[in-house]
Amino acid sequence: MSSATGIFLLSLTAIPIAYSLNFAYQLSWGQWPVLFIGCVCLFAVALVAYVLVKSSSSRHRISDPCFYVFSVFAFTSVIDMVIALELDGVIDNFVTFYLKEGELYLNTAHGTMINYWDGTGQYCMYLMMVTAIVWKQSYREVALYWFGSIMMSLVIFMPGNIAGKFGGDLKVSYVLNFPFVVLPFVILVKKWREEPTYEWSPSEAKTTQQKSILKRPVDLMFAVYLIGAALFSFLRALAAWESPLGLAQTYVNDYEPYLKDPVIYPKIHVMIYWFYFVPYYVCCIYGLIYPGKSWMPDLALIHAGASAQGQITHIGSSVHSRTPYIYRIPYSARPVVYTLNILLLVVPQLMSYKFTYYPQFFADLEQNSKSSTNGQIQKKQR
Template identity: 40%
Template sequence: MRPPVEVSVFLISLLAPGVLYTLNNVIALQEPLPILGVGLVVLGSVLILVLLSVRHKTNVDPLYYAFAEFSFTNTVGLTNALEQDGFISGFMGFYLRMGEPHLSTAYAIMMSYWEGVFHFVLLLVIIHRMFNGKSYRSLGLLWAGSSIAHQIVLIPGVVVGKYGSNIRPAFWRNIPFFVAPFWAASLLFRRHREMPIVTADKIAAEQKKSLLTRPVDLLLSLLLMGAMVFSVFRGFVVLDCPLDTCFTYIYQYEPYLKDPVGFPRVTMMVYLFYALPLLTVFIYGLKTPGCSWMLDWTIFFAGAMAQTQWCHIGASLHSRTPFTYRVPADKWWPVITLNVLLAAVPALLALRCHFSPTFFMKPVPKGQTNGEKKKN
């Protein structure tokens, strides 16, 4: 009897610590270029095992191969986080010396925990649902948003930060992991969205309500506006705005924004140029009925904000961050509260859209349901 596919992926992923220990202690790689070559061979070998795990299956979703490969690298990430925090040793030394030294930073450690716990569990659930005929589109979009946010901060952060002058060949193995989430997101966005069956009368009644008569949506709109203001403000702060308010904030409240590793600066730029426009259109979507795109993009955005804020908050408090860049003890509560809210608001918006999507459905002819309209 063959084990379920998700169990096979789990077991393949558990090979990661053994591979790392062997490369660190038995083979003891010491040169940068061979580390890249061996890394590619390992990833290729994992792909072969993944292919063998579904050789008896027909019509396998191409996303499965990406999800399974990422599951393996997520375990590598968790191994790195545990070693950097002193829970284990003897696994990552060779890779940090000659591969990606930035993985020892506080930001990368928090990123590795997120990958090794949240992404790993999420991918196993997705694979389980995939092979049991259940929808995983929303979970896939959550993962895609989180993974894309991870890469668009990590890669530029390394290049513009203090590790930019010490980039080794192994760093470029991030390129396929940068491209794959975009490819997965494009496939998932094009797939059919499952919707509850709602009559035309109910849709019309819900969509007649103004924003002022929907207190939850009104509150979410106000919170989104607050997130916009906070994103703009911190964008100005990292751009060295000369205003006294900006100067006071970066030195007395959130000095991590000037950490030379580069990740906090890139994060704030991502918020300013990517999160800010999305926050704006979400406010529009809460006000305007029939914006069905809200049901997908809020999930995608919630994953992205949860990932970046987890890394940003964790790194600003982590012992690997120099003391002068950590959040001051007397400013801990206001700074952490604002940052937690910045992650929580998109998540609350996504939950609101998911559990009560009627306002965002396309209008249908009277006497029909949205499901009947689709069939017609």
């Protein structure tokens, strides 16, 4: 059995472990034992992953420490999927103890949706990266996409837990989230320093970079989208903080009342767009107009991951049964709101695909001329 298969099976042990711990909760544990057991489980998973690597054949020896991080995170993704299913009533008595003595703020629509995303989208990313490590292949692009996804989740979730209506009910198990804040940055630095695996032809890149944006209809469409997304982000920021401006009042009352939910997650969501995404939009428009900005494909991957997590969670939470009825999107407004939010989800994915697999316009020709000769196609191993 390969190490990758072993990690997949190891992650599935989260289901019986969660059920067993929930049964043992009848002993009336408090919040401190929950924190202790959580730490023990994470350490035990890392230890078992280490044993799996040591017992594997020599051709599957692992030298990348990220393997153990992703192994632990895959285990927690299955736990999160179990939490989401229990919150929606699909299963019962698997993590009841944790929802009472652990993280109470998970009992919200936002908490449910982030667990669904972690148990599906991010779980698949962990398995992909674990497999890539075992097969000695590059997983740089997946890692950048995953970083955007998990950080978008945490920059909304962590402050929202404190500032929202559950701020007075924090338990010590809140600190279990800290490794998920620190380790992604360590992995980002590690992967950012690696050489990109994008492929491009110097001759084709030179020809492409001589075209203005008006002669590149796809890039022009992206620029128009970015301008519209920036304006929409400004409107939603005004609406979330209940600006007296008529258009903002109309939007928050008639289209997206979820922005007024006291859990405060949606407010933080739209402010992340205004303070972080809009500056990226401006930089991206600049990069679409002027050639040779080699950082564009990498940032597009991070932005796509953040957009996927943020929009799926936001859209799902705004119509979820755990959101009070008065804050859900009205049926009459759903076509408009869905269209706008789905655009914020889909277009960043298209941009990252285009920038990653057709990076000619963003190629640094000056740097390439120093490292290659005769205009040969520059290829790097994936």
